[in-house]
Every structure is written in C-alpha cells, then in structure tokens.
Amino acid sequence: METIEKANILIEALPYIENFRGKIFVVKYGGNAMTDERLKHMVMEDLVFLKLVGINPVVVHGGGPEINDLLGKLGKKPKFVNGFRMTDKETMEVVEMVLTGKVNKEIVSYINRCGGKAIGLSGKDGGLVTADKDLSNGDLGLVGYVKSVNTEVIQLFIKEDYIPVISPVAIGEDGETYNINADTVAGEIAGSLGAEKLIMLTDVEGIYKDYGNKDSLISSLDIKTALDYVNEGVIDGGMIPKVLCCINAIKKGVKKTHITDGRIPHSMLLEIFTDSGIGTVIVR
Numbered sequence: 078m079e080t081i082e083k084a085n086i087l088i089e090a091l092p093y094i095e096n097f098r099g100k101i102f103v104v105k106y107g108g109n110a111m112t113d114e115r116l117k118h119m120v121m122e123d124l125v126f127l128k129l130v131g132i133n134p135v136v137v138h139g140g141g142p143e144i145n146d147l148l149g150k151l152g153k154k155p156k157f158v159n160g161f162r163m164t165d166k167e168t169m170e171v172v173e174m175v176l177t178g179k180v181n182k183e184i185v186s187y188i189n190r191c192g193g194k195a196i197g198l199s200g201k202d203g204g205l206v207t208a209d210k211d212l213s214n215g216d217l218g219l220v221g222y223v224k225s226v227n228t229e230v231i232q233l234f235i236k237e238d239y240i241p242v243i244s245p246v247a248i249g250e251d252g253e254t255y256n257i258n259a260d261t262v263a264g265e266i267a268g269s270l271g272a273e274k275l276i277m278l279t280d281v282e283g284i285y286k287d288y289g290n291k292d293s294l295i296s297s298l299d300i301k302t303a304l305d306y307v308n309e310g311v312i313d314g315g316m317i318p319k320v321l322c323c324i325n326a327i328k329k330g331v332k333k334t335h336i337t338d339g340r341i342p343h344s345m346l347l348e349i350f351t352d353s354g355i356g357t358v359i360v361r
C-alpha cells in the first residue's frame with residue numbers, strides 16, 4: 078500500500094473518532110471470530126484500539142460451540158428449539174462453567190495482554206442482569222429472558238476505563254440461574270445503556286436480500302423494512318433473532334446497529350471507521 082493511501086485511511090477515520098469519543102459501543106462477540114486464534118487476536122486489538130481513541134466498548138460474548146463441546150465430552154447431546162438451547166439443571170451447570178469460567182476469563186486475559194483493561198462479569202455480578210423464565214418457545218427449562226439491566230455497574234467500570242466483558246448468565250427472583258441467548262443480552266444491554274452502537278459479529282457478511290446470492294448484500298435498512306423482511310422470509314433462521322434484537326435495541330434508543338462479518342480481519346474497525354462500512358447497518 079502506498080504511504081498516501083495509509084494516510085488517507087487514517088484521515089477517513091478522523092471525523093468518526095471525533096464523533097464517537099465518550100460513546101458506548103456494545104459488541105456481541107461470537108462465531109468464527111471467537112474460535113480462530115488469528116481473528117480472536119484482531120478483535121482484541123480492535124477493542125483496545127476503540128478504548129484508546131476514547132470510545133467505550135462493552136463486550137457481550139457467546140460460546141455456544143464451546144458449550145456443545147463440553148456437553149459432548151460429558152455424553153450429553155445438545156438440543157435446540159428455534160436457536161435456544163434446552164437447558165436442564167445439569168446443562169445449566171455446564172453452560173455457566175463454560176461461559177463464565179472459561180470463555181469469559183479467556184477474553185478478559187486476552188484483552189489485558191493486548192494492553193487493555195478488561196473486567197469479566199456475568200449477569201449475576203452486581204445484579205447486572207436479572208432474568209425470568211422464558212416460555213416464548215415452550216418450556217425449555219432454565220432458558221431466561223432479560224427482566225432488568227443494572228447499568229450502574231457497567232457505568233462504574235467504564236468510568237474507571239475498564240472494558241466490561243459480560244457472559245449471558247443471570248439470576249432470577251426465584252434464585253434460579255438462567256441461560257440467556259447472548260444476542261438477546263447484547264441487545265438489552267445496548268438499549269439500557271442508550272449505546273451509540275450495537276455491533277453483532279457473525280459468520281456472514283451481513284444481511285442478504287436474496288440469501289445465497291452474494292451480490293445481494295444490503296448495506297443499510299430501516300427497522301420497518303427489516304421487520305417486513307423477517308415476515309416475508311427474506312431474513313430467516315439464525316438471522317431472525319439477531320435482527321429482532323437489533324430492532325429492539327433501536328426502539329430503546331440505540332442509534333445504529335451493525336451486523337458484520339467476524340471472519341474478516343479487523344471487521345469492527347472497517348465497519349466503524351470507514352464511510353461505506355462492510356456489513357449491514359439497521360437504523361430507525
């Protein structure tokens with residue numbers, strides 16, 4: 078790359094950096110970007126970069142594949158209904174162990190090694206997220222929905238320059254531990270914080286008008302069109318809950334939500350700091 082091109086890229090980022098200083102970006106971290114070592118490293122660098130230019134990233138992570146791995150080793154077969162894991166008591170123990178014990182701490186130590194200051198939290202810490210039993214897909218055991226978010230805990234850590242890293246496990250008034258889909262938690266936290274952005278890292282480029290036709294990637298759509306696409310079946314499968322979480326977050330005051338390709342190196346920076354972005358933006 079010519080040196081002038083490098084300089085132009087930095088200059089293109091300048092107005093965004095100015096604009097976003099002090100704002101909160103909630104990042105849902107999952108998919109390939111979480112399992113591929115090289116991509117993992119780049120995501121951590123991107124998070125530290127955001128913090129250094131004055132943006133406040135808040136990470137909500139998944140870990141579905143890791144949970145499946147450990148369940149497999151224990152001889153338990155994972156079962157899903159509409160993308161939600163059937164969670165009996167024994168499965169819940171595994172979910173909590175993997176998400177809060179393994180995945181969360183790995184991300185925290187990775188960010189710290191990359192020069193950031195990360196703090197690991199589950200929904201249980203400081204009453205950050207409370208849950209109740211989710212019956213919207215039938216009785217899936219200990220699957221929960223988000224009842225409340227205590228933003229004070231998150232704000233406290235942001236103020237002290239930490240990057241909060243949150244696992245989607247929460248406690249209910251009944252004292253039960255609940256397993257909540259990570260996209261849902263990210264959407265609810267972004268909404269409650271009034272975040273500037275919710276960024277969903279996933280394993281597709283973004284939303285396609287015609288899934289299967291790589292040329293039909295949509296760069297931007299509003300919430301009404303997004304909902305129409307869900308109802309018309311243009312948006313299907315695992316993309317449905319993602320889009321619904323984005324819509325929910327926007328209705329609660331998040332300015333922009335992004336669905337972007339975690340398989341692309343530094344996709345977060347490309348999405349945030351370039352005029353065209355690389356994935357799909359959903360706005361009001």
Ligand SMILES: Nc1ncnc2c1ncn2[C@@H]1O[C@H](COP(=O)(O)OP(=O)(O)O)[C@@H](O)[C@H]1O
Pocket residue numbers: 107108278279280281283284285286287288311312313314315316317319
């Ligand atoms: N219109 C669409 N555009 C993009 N992806 C779509 C669309 N309709 C359905 N999908 C599906 O949604 C999937 C993304 O959801 P999912 O696999 O649950 O992501 P993640 O594992 O990152 O949470 C895509 O891999 C694709 O199979």
Ligand SMILES: CC(=O)N[C@@H](CCC(=O)OP(=O)(O)O)C(=O)O
Pocket residue numbers: 106107108138139140141142144160161162172220221245256257258259260
């Ligand atoms: C209720 C439910 O399904 N919870 C999810 C929580 C983790 C998650 O959402 O992980 P991904 O983002 O990697 O899919 C699960 O048990 O897999």
